Amino acid sequence: MIRRLVLDVLKPHSPSVIELSEALSKLEGVEAVNIIIYEIDQHVENAKIVIGGNRIDFEGVKKKLEEMGAAIHSIDQVAAGERIIEEVGTPQDRSARV
Amino acid sequence: MKFLEKIRDYIRISGVAPIGRRYFIMNAFDGATTILGIVIGAHVAEITNQFWVIWSGLGATIAMGLSGFAGAYMTEEAERTKKLNSLEKSMLKKLGKSVVGKASRFAPLWAAIIYGASPAIAAIACLTPFFLSPVGVFSINFAFQLSIAIALSVMFMLGVFLGKVSGRSILFHGVKMLLVGLILTLVFLALKAII
Numbered sequence: 001m002i003r004r005l006v007l008d009v010l011k012p013h014s015p016s017v018i019e020l021s022e023a024l025s026k027l028e029g030v031e032a033v034n035i036i037i038y039e040i041d042q043h044v045e046n047a048k049i050v051i052g053g054n055r056i057d058f059e060g061v062k063k064k065l066e067e068m069g070a071a072i073h074s075i076d077q078v079a080a081g082e083r084i085i086e087e088v089g090t091p092q093d094r095s096a097r098v
Numbered sequence: 099m100k101f102l103e104k105i106r107d108y109i110r111i112s113g114v115a116p117i118g119r120r121y122f123i124m125n126a127f128d129g130a131t132t133i134l135g136i137v138i139g140a141h142v143a144e145i146t147n148q149f150w151v152i153w154s155g156l157g158a159t160i161a162m163g164l165s166g167f168a169g170a171y172m173t174e175e176a177e178r179t180k181k182l183n184s185l186e187k188s189m190l191k192k193l194g195k196s197v198v199g200k201a202s203r204f205a206p207l208w209a210a211i212i213y214g215a216s217p218a219i220a221a222i223a224c225l226t227p228f229f230l231s232p233v234g235v236f237s238i239n240f241a242f243q244l245s246i247a248i249a250l251s252v253m254f255m256l257g258v259f260l261g262k263v264s265g266r267s268i269l270f271h272g273v274k275m276l277l278v279g280l281i282l283t284l285v286f287l288a289l290k291a292i293i
């Protein structure tokens with residue numbers, strides 16, 4: 001069962017993030033939604049959408065986003081299972097950064 | 099209830115509300131002015147049969163309504179299609195089935211209904227005394243006076259509405275609109291005096 005979903009989404013200016021977050025939060029299994037716009041173009045905007053819940057239905061989320069005129073660019077993070085496990089830092093991450 | 103909510107969503111997403119407001123004022127004013135012209139013309143011509151006024155008024159009303167509906171629908175539809183195509187290019191996907199596409203298809207219809215109905219509503223309001231005149235509620239002369247008064251009141255109220263929308267003096271805007279009707283009345287009376 002999916003508990004957290006982080007998506008990179010391209011969407012038109014309208015419907016707004018307020019309408020989009022409200023629509024997503026009404027989906028079954030979704031408990032919380034966070035949307036941040038990180039780039040704005042003339043007609044569209046890029047948004048990072050974080051969805052939290054106890055049983056997120058990815059297909060339902062995808063369908064709702066398409067219904068609202070948005071398109072998923074990438075799935076950036078998924079947390080599934082009995083509980084959420086956070087990303088763990090490793091020495092390799094440090095050397096990769098150097 | 100769900101249907102009304104959907105309409106509200108489409109209006110918000112398509113951003114058609116200000117256009118609708120503009121269309122409403124513009125065309126209701128057109129409707130009132132046209133009927134005022136017909137009524138004053140008939141009065142000056144000393145027409146004694148109210149059905150002449152009713153039929154010429156209804157003819158103008160239907161023509162205004164139909165031309166408004168068709169004109170607004172076609173114009174708005176072309177604009178909305180262009181806008182949606184441009185958005186689809188930016189999104190790199192078709193949006194026809196999304197709420198954006200649906201709102202884009204709804205907007206021309208909404209604009210057309212307002213464009214078509216607003217002159218008709220104003221015109222019917224101005225013609226009401228003539229509908230009541232054949233059943234003996236008013237004499238034809240009183241119907242003329244009442245109809246002119248209603249047309250001028252409609253104009254004033256539209257001005258008041260404009261003043262309210264713009265957040266400026268409602269009285270100033272009301273009087274400004276009313277002046278157009280008064281000018282029309284004076285021009286007719288002057289014409290009658292000359293001819």
